[in-house]
Amino acid sequence: MGIAVILDVLGSMIIGGILLLTLFRMNDTATKNTYNFSGELTLQENLVATVEVLEYDFRKIGYCEDPLALPNPEVNAILFANTSEIKFLTDLLITPYNDPDPEGDGILDTIQYFLGDASALSGTPNPNDKMLYRVVNGNPTGVNLGITYFKIRYFRDSSTAAGSTTLAEILPNQLPKVYVPGTPTGITALQIDIQVENTASYDAPNNPYRQAFWRQIRLSSRNLKR
Numbered sequence: 001m002g003i004a005v006i007l008d009v010l011g012s013m014i015i016g017g018i019l020l021l022t023l024f025r026m027n028d029t030a031t032k033n034t035y036n037f038s039g040e041l042t043l044q045e046n047l048v049a050t051v052e053v054l055e056y057d058f059r060k061i062g063y064c065e066d067p068l069a070l071p072n073p074e075v076n077a078i079l080f081a082n083t084s085e086i087k088f089l090t091d092l093l094i095t096p097y098n099d100p101d102p103e104g105d106g107i108l109d110t111i112q113y114f115l116g117d118a119s120a121l122s123g124t125p126n127p128n129d130k131m132l133y134r135v136v137n138g139n140p141t142g143v144n145l146g147i148t149y150f151k152i153r154y155f156r157d158s159s160t161a162a163g164s165t166t167l168a169e170i171l172p173n174q175l176p177k178v179y180v181p182g183t184p185t186g187i188t189a190l191q192i193d194i195q196v197e198n199t200a201s202y203d204a205p206n207n208p209y210r211q212a213f214w215r216q217i218r219l220s221s222r223n224l225k226r
Contacts, residue, residue, distance in 0.1 A: 009206055041212055046145035047196045047212045050132065053143070054192060055216065056187040057090065057111055057134075062096055062223030064091040066106035075184045081175045085114035086190075090134065115150040116142070125200040126209055148211075149195035155218065155224065156186040167218065189220040 020054060063072025070077065070089060080087040090111055091104030116131035121144060132143040132150055158168035167189055174186075197209040 023103055039169045043196060043210050043212050047194070047214055050143060050145050050147065050196070051195060051214055053134070054113075054194075055219065057113075058190060058192070058219055059221050060090040060092075061104070061221040062090065063104065063221065064089075064108055065104035066091075066105065069106065073221075074188075074225055076208045077221075077223060079110070079201070080112075081154060081185065081187065083153070083172055084176075085112070087112040088153055095130050096193075098175070112137055113150075115147070117142055126197055128197060129199055132134070143158065145197075146196040146199045147194060148197050148212075149193065151193045153190040153191040153193075154187045155191070172222050188225045189218045190216075190220060192216045 008131040062077030064070040078088045090107045110133040120131050128148045129146045132147045154170040193215050197211045
């Protein structure tokens, strides 16, 4: 009788242990799925937030509320350009006031975008994310939204044999290194590539960082070509 009781107790302990282990695994899986789903949502939100700012700024290249302040934007709106950095002139409403047109204040501003080094974000769990810097009139602000890749390609108008106009890519060695007054850059459209990842991942590196990629093809400011 005593042996039967001991066997029942041992059996109950084993079954209870199996059930408890199963419960722990189910809880871990549920936590992982919740983390991944919320991370996916955050990833998409971060990408959309970054893209909205980029599109707004880039479409205003060469724009000024006062046309006399920048009479030839197609010539001197872009001050510097390479595959990972761009600097250009535009018009921002730095200090909001009662203006019927919120697009600008008539004073030229300089905007610069470039991607920093991964070491600048060594405090985040993801070793690949970098700071995307937005520098307005020399005042830098960083966009830390899990960006791991930022590349710009430039295009210019090119006439075909049939007489029509198409876009031809400007090679890196043809990009302007510094602004030369009166020298047009030839840039009329841009392609922007961005990739973002989660800044943290559940059970990394066993659970890879989620990624999202965005490409804006042939983004153009109407002020670059008249």
